[in-house]
Amino acid sequence: MLTQVRLKELLHYSPGTGLFTWVGSTNLSIKVGSIAGYKSGDGYIRIGIDGKSYSAQRLAHLYMEGYLPEYEMDHKFGIKDDNRWSEIRHITHACNMQNKKKYRNNSSGFVGVYWSNSDGRWKSQITINGCQTFLGTYKDKISAALARIALEDQCQDWKCNNRNVNRVKLRLLGYSV
Numbered sequence: 001m002l003t004q005v006r007l008k009e010l011l012h013y014s015p016g017t018g019l020f021t022w023v024g025s026t027n028l029s030i031k032v033g034s035i036a037g038y039k040s041g042d043g044y045i046r047i048g049i050d051g052k053s054y055s056a057q058r059l060a061h062l063y064m065e066g067y068l069p070e071y072e073m074d075h076k077f078g079i080k081d082d083n084r085w086s087e088i089r090h091i092t093h094a095c096n097m098q099n100k101k102k103y104r105n106n107s108s109g110f111v112g113v114y115w116s117n118s119d120g121r122w123k124s125q126i127t128i129n130g131c132q133t134f135l136g137t138y139k140d141k142i143s144a145a146l147a148r149i150a151l152e153d154q155c156q157d158w159k160c161n162n163r164n165v166n167r168v169k170l171r172l173l174g175y176s177v
Helices: 004-010 056-065 093-097 141-154 165-172
Strands: 011-013 020-022 045-049 052-055 072-075 088-091 113-116 121-128 131-138
Touching: 004 011, 004 045, 004 056, 011 056, 020 056, 045 056, 052 056, 056 072, 056 088, 072 093, 113 141, 121 141, 131 141, 141 165
Parallel strands: none
Antiparallel strands: 011 020, 045 052, 072 088, 113 121, 121 131
């Protein structure tokens, strides 16, 4: 298992930029002083060490805290290749799922708000701790989004989220939430 000592033998992490640079080399293709890692197909930075690939945000945690994170590393504002220490955090999977972006096929523009053809109304729902809760049907999508935000505000399990895409969108539309 990779240790902080081994990581620091090979790489330097800059908390302010989020970049790793090589200070040691494990093969001839690595140049000391060069930026480590590559952007993977899913948008995250990955770095190969001793024959194993690691995500840069997990390595940042190891570098700064001394251990590989037990849970997930979250990019606070959803920028997958921004590994500055101030922009990543160690959180549970449930907390990480709260700041998912809306799906591509989302027609409402709001997370957890969708159109029901059978009812001819907007519906709102939320999933907390793996349990899906239906919040009702509404004439318009704004009301459905406001219902979801109201429940989020009441729920302690939702407090770990610092980025609420529905709240941001409503503010941009001129609503006070």
